[in-house]
Amino acid sequence: MPEEPRWLTECEREAWLALASLIFKLPGALDAQLLRDHNLTLFDYFVLSGLSMAPGRSLRLSTLAGQINSSLSRLSNVVKRLEQRGLLRREPDPENPRYNRAVLTEAGWDLVVAAAPGHVAAVRRFVIDGLTEEQVTALREVSCRVTQQVDEAAQPPQ
Amino acid sequence: MPEEPRWLTECEREAWLALASLIFKLPGALDAQLLRDHNLTLFDYFVLSGLSMAPGRSLRLSTLAGQINSSLSRLSNVVKRLEQRGLLRREPDPENPRYNRAVLTEAGWDLVVAAAPGHVAAVRRFVIDGLTEEQVTALREVSCRVTQQVDEAAQPPQ
């Protein structure tokens, strides 16, 4: 198969290396802010924030996993820890008791409300505020395209 | 301080959420390919590849850490494992014996050579080939800008 691999052009290589730097650095920076100020990882925040925006402040675990691009296994572990901290509860879905829902508690809601401003400020500082409007649009388009490619490659076992 | 936080506009929010998806998914996809085919993580690959391109196929640990945006602690752990696998050696810098260099072994070089085509193909498939030339350029500019913002925020303890 690998006859003559298509290497990256200089321009492509630069773009990939820049993206790689971003991937190595940005999550750490956002984690650090949330950990310092609220003892939450970025992933924790996405879980709580996802619930806070859902009707009834609750979602089925697999729905939530899809929303935040997580494996069920990882989500299950994190939800267990957040439950131990009293930020959410797990309970069977009333409509179909075979499913489990995560439900945000009052404490969980309060924490999201308290954490959101600092988190959004960090996202602005690190990402948005350094970019022009066109760049923000380009970032959205590029990121969607890439995520789509990754999903497609994962899907077609068949 | 948090009087009225500047929330994200719809457009900015979409861009950020798309980038967040990418950040959650792309590293896993690239890791998976390298792990499956060569038992390397993306981080391992960057270490070996960084060495392979350096003069003498060797670098000081702190230089390498800077190049691949890693903490020294993480790099030290990974280098220890790669050394145990015989892919590199640690030895004192001949020019200044107080520093340590990582030196790629023959086996390490062979592994990089073997792994590179598949890795580049994955980068193409997931990232580059789905984008127009303009988007590749935009990706580079945006990523550089974001990394720069993160670095600046980390620096100015002073």
Added chain:
DNA sequence: CCGTCAAAGTTCAAGCTTGAAGTAAATGCG
């Protein structure tokens, strides 16, 4: 010189992620 400081690495414990294997409930199928 001597003491203090900083830089370069290493180590360790705590915690997180991962994939594989397990459970339990429903759904299809023969």
Added chain:
DNA sequence: CGCATTTACTTCAAGCTTGAACTTTGACGG
């Protein structure tokens, strides 16, 4: 009806990352 499969989750062990603490070696100031 009952057997096999699928879906939704949970658990566990193995491995990885992290930050803090530690060591060692030079650099600098007085």
